[in-house]
Amino acid sequence: MSSSDRSRAVDLTRTYEVRTYGCQMNVHDSERLSGLLEDAGYVRAPDGSDGDADVVVFNTCAVRENADNRLYGNLGRLAPMKTKRPGMQIAVGGCLAQKDRDTIVKKAPWVDVVFGTHNIGKLPVLLERARVQEEAQVEIAESLEAFPSTLPTRRESAYAAWVSISVGCNNTCTFCIVPALRGKEKDRRTGDILAEIEALVGEGVSEITLLGQNVNAYGSDIGDREAFSKLLRACGKIEGLERVRFTSPHPRDFTDDVIAAMAETPNVMPQLHMPMQSGSDTVLKAMRRSYRQERYLGIIDKVRAAIPHAAITTDIIVGFPGETEEDFEQTLHAVREARFAQAFTFQYSKRPGTPAATMEGQIPKKVVQARYERLVALQEEISWDENKKQVGRTLELMVAEGEGRKDGATHRLSGRAADNRLVHFTKPDTEVRPGDVVTVEITYAAPHHLLAEGAVLDVRRTRAGDAWDKRNATEAAKPAGVMLGLPKIGAPEPLPVATGSGCGCD
Numbered sequence: 001m002s003s004s005d006r007s008r009a010v011d012l013t014r015t016y017e018v019r020t021y022g023c024q025m026n027v028h029d030s031e032r033l034s035g036l037l038e039d040a041g042y043v044r045a046p047d048g049s050d051g052d053a054d055v056v057v058f059n060t061c062a063v064r065e066n067a068d069n070r071l072y073g074n075l076g077r078l079a080p081m082k083t084k085r086p087g088m089q090i091a092v093g094g095c096l097a098q099k100d101r102d103t104i105v106k107k108a109p110w111v112d113v114v115f116g117t118h119n120i121g122k123l124p125v126l127l128e129r130a131r132v133q134e135e136a137q138v139e140i141a142e143s144l145e146a147f148p149s150t151l152p153t154r155r156e157s158a159y160a161a162w163v164s165i166s167v168g169c170n171n172t173c174t175f176c177i178v179p180a181l182r183g184k185e186k187d188r189r190t191g192d193i194l195a196e197i198e199a200l201v202g203e204g205v206s207e208i209t210l211l212g213q214n215v216n217a218y219g220s221d222i223g224d225r226e227a228f229s230k231l232l233r234a235c236g237k238i239e240g241l242e243r244v245r246f247t248s249p250h251p252r253d254f255t256d257d258v259i260a261a262m263a264e265t266p267n268v269m270p271q272l273h274m275p276m277q278s279g280s281d282t283v284l285k286a287m288r289r290s291y292r293q294e295r296y297l298g299i300i301d302k303v304r305a306a307i308p309h310a311a312i313t314t315d316i317i318v319g320f321p322g323e324t325e326e327d328f329e330q331t332l333h334a335v336r337e338a339r340f341a342q343a344f345t346f347q348y349s350k351r352p353g354t355p356a357a358t359m360e361g362q363i364p365k366k367v368v369q370a371r372y373e374r375l376v377a378l379q380e381e382i383s384w385d386e387n388k389k390q391v392g393r394t395l396e397l398m399v400a401e402g403e404g405r406k407d408g409a410t411h412r413l414s415g416r417a418a419d420n421r422l423v424h425f426t427k428p429d430t431e432v433r434p435g436d437v438v439t440v441e442i443t444y445a446a447p448h449h450l451l452a453e454g455a456v457l458d459v460r461r462t463r464a465g466d467a468w469d470k471r472n473a474t475e476a477a478k479p480a481g482v483m484l485g486l487p488k489i490g491a492p493e494p495l496p497v498a499t500g501s502g503c504g505c506d
Helices: 003-009 024-039 067-084 095-100 102-107 120-133 178-182 190-202 227-235 256-264 281-287 293-306 325-338 365-388 463-477
Strands: 015-020 055-060 089-094 113-115 137-139 160-164 207-211 243-247 271-273 311-318 342-347 394-399 412-417 422-426 437-441 450-452 458-460
Touching: 015 024, 024 055, 024 089, 024 120, 024 160, 024 207, 055 067, 055 095, 067 089, 067 095, 089 095, 089 120, 095 102, 095 178, 102 113, 102 137, 113 120, 120 137, 160 190, 190 207, 190 227, 207 227, 227 243, 227 256, 256 293, 281 325, 293 311, 293 325, 311 325, 311 365, 325 365, 342 365, 394 422, 422 437
Parallel strands: 015 055, 055 089, 089 113, 113 137, 160 207, 207 243, 271 311, 311 342, 422 450
Antiparallel strands: 394 412, 394 437, 412 422, 437 458
């Protein structure tokens, strides 16, 4: 028997763990990485394994100043585990891998595979090559090899799914390194997107989130400025698709036809996450953001006129180089005017390789911290006030999984309203599964969640709940191990919802 034949016949139960950092794009990529590994015969390690797996994959983010320190600290903690565990492999992918390339192996020579944002589909092959050749494999593609959604997947949710409609970004924001690592925007064909959504709905998914680095710029690559609004309307015609969300849009590309499509398409949810970043025109110009405060607030006014109950959330960066007290006051003013349901606030941190990292006027940490605390306090007050307006309303919730940390102790369940507000509700006597829909009356508001303390008014069992049941039964019935041979390239398979851009770079 040849060595290659012996490799194919090795009977091992090899487990994997994927650790994800950064934005929703990385979360979606990690679902693909998990799908690729399972398609190649690996078994997911139990939750809480903390590195006790045969393959540990880091899907990294490069938008924070200390991103590399965090990675190397985690790699360092795995080094002694790898020494004690023959055959263990460590792989590093994502934006930091795309940026640092050979540096990772030089600093952490016990890493087996380094791969970039454009070639995640190569992970199983690179792991096998590293095992056979007994040396690190570093492969960084300079351009996209395959659209992520054409790869196998292991979705984290049975009832909700990400659907990527574009990758990359054509903007040149001075604080953001994403375009350099993810490349120019590349749009996916509309027919392919809709076919994937229909396949997901066929599997029981009832909520999808359209995903792109700059999601509403969709169409720029294919020469149709109204492509995104047309896509939203097309989603409205898919039978069984109950909820459509999208993240994250850019104010520059937020046109009236998109607002009309949101308002006129019943399954597009009354929710908008649109990064503002700053309320100061001076700072926005320094950021190379192509809008100003008046334009941003004008979009919000139009959205609220068309969709009165829309919940609007945002990202804000505090302490950008050169930001004066007057600039910061303009941000506070914009927050008061916009009355965001929530704001994901970030203290500016240098992204190595971005223009902002070398700008004059870097703000002292103490000043940034003080401004940050003032902004958070203001937004907490507004969020609470906006949530209090929900008290007394009757809302439909899609029951969620794992979103209520205290549900077990409080005998409650949790769900998301149409506007994506998190609601904890009294557990009914009737069985309720993630993906099912309940009707409740809101009785209490906190800044970051709502309570429905009375009896549930209605329970609607759904195909999404059936899909959750089916997944759990399948997981329980899985054998303890599988035959692991050489990785195979799987047939394309179909692909949870989140708010906030994560990296704050939209």
